[in-house]
Amino acid sequence: MTTKNIMCKLLFIPCLCFLLSVTSGSDVRAQSYKYLSLFSVGIPAQNKVWEAWKVHELQLFEGKLYIGYGDAVINTGPTDVIYYDLQSKEYKTEFTVDEEAISRYKVIDGKLIIPGIDATESWKLGNIYVRTASGWAKKRSVTHGLHVNDITSFKGEWFVSTGSFFEYGENESCAVGGILRSNDEGDTFRLVFTTPYFETSVFRVGSLITFQDKIYASYYAFRGLKKEEIPESYWPGLGTEYEGQHLIMSDDVLGNLDVLAYDGKQWSFKDLITTSNLCRLHPFVFGDKLIFATMSGQYIDYLGLMKKMPPQAETALFIFDGHQTERISFEYDRIEDVVIFNNRLFLLIIRAQQYFIAETADLQNWQYFLIPNSGVKPRSIEYDGSSFYVGMDDGTIFQATVGEEISDLTCLTEHEPIRIHGAAEIPRQGKWYWVAMTGWRKWGKLARFTAFIESQNCINLTVHNVSAIRVFIPPQEINTTKPVFLKINGQQVFQGTLNGKKELICKSPKPGQWEVKSGNGSSKTFKYEREVVGHTDEELTKEGHDPLIGLWKAETIRQAARTDISLILKHNLIQGLPAGEIAVEDLYDLNEGRKIWTFSTTGEKLLEMLAFNIKLPEKNRMQIAGFDFWYQVEPDAQKNKLVSCSLLPEREYSVSTTDQFVKWALFNIGVEVEKYKETDLTVVGAMIAWLQQYNKIGSLPTRITKVAVQP
Known part of the structure; x- marks a missing residue:
């Protein structure tokens, strides 16, 4: 695998929200439990695209419950800063960050801060967002901070950890984990540490924590492997592929050096964790102890961890007092979140497929609160002193109140939220x-x-x-x-x-x-029925220079928005449509880009956009409706040129497109789209309206014609 390929395929996968798993000797089933009664307070991101709904983070700050959500792999940004007001019981939008998601909030020196997990802008700078007395301030100051993972304060300065991307020559680049320091509260940052660089791996510094008189940082790495490169015994633990590869975490990537420490003068690697094949650790401070939750094992799928723990993963929980490390005896399969409130530690855990909130004041005696098993994964918790708040994988936020003590766990399978x-x-x-x-x-x-x-x-x-x-x-x-x-x-x-x-x-x-x-149906036996909305005589493929599915999509958008022409991007076509019935689900599955946008421009400007676009790799080229053009294809795409076009240079045209086109316009047509307007129309709505009018998709006219180079 070449350096260039690993950068293209792996680099831009952001840091996952931390997933901690621990197993050891004590028996959680011998404890007493209290039942949590769930009461939904809403789905805060329901007006966003469905992929953005899942809750990554809950953070209480000044009587407001801030919500971390979005998807930085699919890319669903920009992302609104949404909070739930505990007094008014309403959701409010406070700001918008130029990030594909919000995965973490941190309170640093009394200020609420969002580390920018994946900027929607140039990769040369990363962002942090600071809530001040006058509102949110964006600080675009983290040099090469492709993914800003964490932030901490130490001796009056701020430090951020990153996944950083550096270009240092023609077709030469590297992905390393970085730490940057600011002495002006984030207005400027200076690089102070990077991990090593391995040609076939992507490195990240995942977490930063201040403990006693040092900063402790955790780092990790992953590499891309095809399935056949992984021993077959590890296949059951694999998740979904990314760009034809599995992202496999490196174990003992730097040998026994598992933690990075900074004493105010220098950074040094430390061997604090007595376990082999260490892949990932996450630190947090409770009382006067630094706690490390670790995961070790071979061929652990990085993206697969979002859904399940592979069977080969071994986990442990350690405490460090500044001098020595000791393992804690505590049984559970996975930690999803950590909250500390008034000298009490709350852990959102899963054990034997049941979710609990475990509470302790001394790391020895524990109280367990059981979350009803609804089949939906809890991802984050908060506690305000009287109620828990639980953020779910489906986007729901529950308020949870403590119910009666119970001894029989089996009855929980029948409990539902009120x-x-x-x-x-x-x-x-x-x-x-x-x-x-x-x-x-x-x-x-x-x-x-x-x-x-x-x-x-x-x-x-x-x-x-x-x-x-x-x-x-x-x-x-x-x-x-x-x-x-x-x-x-x-x-x-x-x-x-x-x-x-x-x-x-x-x-x-x-x-x-x-x-x-x-x-006689039940929630467990329920199966949805597909809603058929139309029919196609032939398969609408996404293959070729002017795919049939793109031709049809562009035309439906043009008709719905009532514009002269339509422009869409080929790489936003996820899949085609087979011949036969078309269901609503099929239309959602083939689209990336949900909203329809419009703008106006001249034919002359459109010709400039086309001339730029035809020089890009074919997957990044446009499809169109409302006009035709011909272009000459050269072996070197940069030499492709327009031959003829039905657009009139002097005419003003109304144009319809999608949110994804507007977002990536600079990369695909060479200019930012100006004076664009978001409509209340959706791409799927346009397709449904077209099918309701015509019922069936027949033959489609070719709009784009390649002209071969004359010998």
């Missing part, structure tokens, strides 16, 4: 806990609901853009031997005894009119 929110654009995403949306009033638009179990056996639903919905009765919260009541949008639509039935099936043929019947 209040839930749900939102979805397609049936595949329609099931939320004990409710599933199955029909939309307007396809291509977000449908949402709130469901609340009231006293006296009443379920109260509020729905928007929903024409059919199913309620799976929670048996621990509803007494099914007595009459059950169901309200939808304030209207009582059902009253009766279920007689052993487990669900209410609700359909609304007209707004305000509901038909309800009971059924």
Whole structure:
């Protein structure tokens, strides 16, 4: 594998939110537990693209619960700074960061700070964002900070850790972990340390922590391997591929030197952890101890850790008092988050497929709070002194109150949240806990609901853009031997005894009119049904210089926005459409880029954009609607040139495109798009509207023609 290839394929994968796993001798099952009752306070990112919803981080600051969300692998930014006001019980947007996601908040010297995990701008600088008395301040000052992973304060200075990218010659680059220092609260940074550079690996400095009179930093590395390069015995632990490779973490990348320390004068590597094949560690301070949660093993899939722990991973928890390290005896499979409040440590853990919040004041005696097993992964927690807040993988934020002490864990499988929110654009995403949306009033638009179990056996639903919905009765919260009541949008639509039935099936043929019947389905057996919206006579492939799927997509956008022409990017076409029926899910799966944007420009400017674009690699070229052009293809793409085009240079054209085109315009057409306008139209909505009008996709005219070089 060449240096250039490893940079292209691996470099831009950001640091994962830390995932900690520990196993050892004590038996968590011998302890007592208290049940947590969950009450949804909403899905804060539901108006963003679905991939951005998952919650990475919760951070309480000045009575506000700040939400970390987004996806820095798929790239869903820019990202709004959203918080939940604990007093008003409302979500508010405070700022927008130029990052693909927010994965971490830190409180440094009394200031709330966001390390910029993946800037939407040039890779030459990384960002931090500081909340000041006058609002948020963006500091674009981390030189070569492609991924700013963490920040700490030490002796009046700020230090950030990075995944850094350096270009040092023609087609020569390296990916190292870096540490930079600022003596002016982030206005400027100076590089003070880098990890080594290995030709086939990407290095990162993941975490920084100040303890006693030193900074302690953790670093790690990963490399790209094809499946056949990995011993077959490790295949069960692999996650999904990235660009045809698995990102495999390096074990003992620098031998026994597992921690980096800084005493104010120099950086030095330390051997503090007595375990072999160490891949990753995460430090945090509790009381007068520095705690290291470690993960070791061979051929551990870096991206796969987001979903599961591979069977070969070995984990441990160590405490360091500044002089010696000792392993803690504490049993669990994985730590998802750490919170410290008033000298109490709270750990969000998973053990035997059950999630707990474990609390201790001395690292010896523990209290366990059980989170009902809903099948959705909790990712982050916060605590305000009376209630827990739990951020979920599906984007939900729950407020959790402590219930009664229990001894039988099996009963938790039947407990459900008292209040839930749900939102979805397609049936595949329609099931939320004990409710599933199955029909939309307007396809291509977000449908949402709130469901609340009231006293006296009443379920109260509020729905928007929903024409059919199913309620799976929670048996621990509803007494099914007595009459059950169901309200939808304030209207009582059902009253009766279920007689052993487990669900209410609700359909609304007209707004305000509901038909309800009971059924035997359950949340575990529910399967969504595909909503067919059209048909195509032939396969619409994404292959070739003017793929059929791109031709159709560009035309649907042009018609929906009622513009003269449309421009889209080929690399935003994820897949094509097979011949036959077309379902709403198919339309979502083939698209990257959700919103439709418009702008106006002259034919002359458009010709300049085309001339720039045809010189790029073919996967980065445009597809069009509303005009035609011909271009000459040379062996060297930089010599490609326009031959003819139906655009008139002097004419003003209205143009429709997607959010992804606007975001990456500088790279793909050579200029930033100016005076663009975001519409309320979506790409999928445009496709659905086209199919509702025409029903079937027939033959499509070629818009772009290659002209061979004349001998």
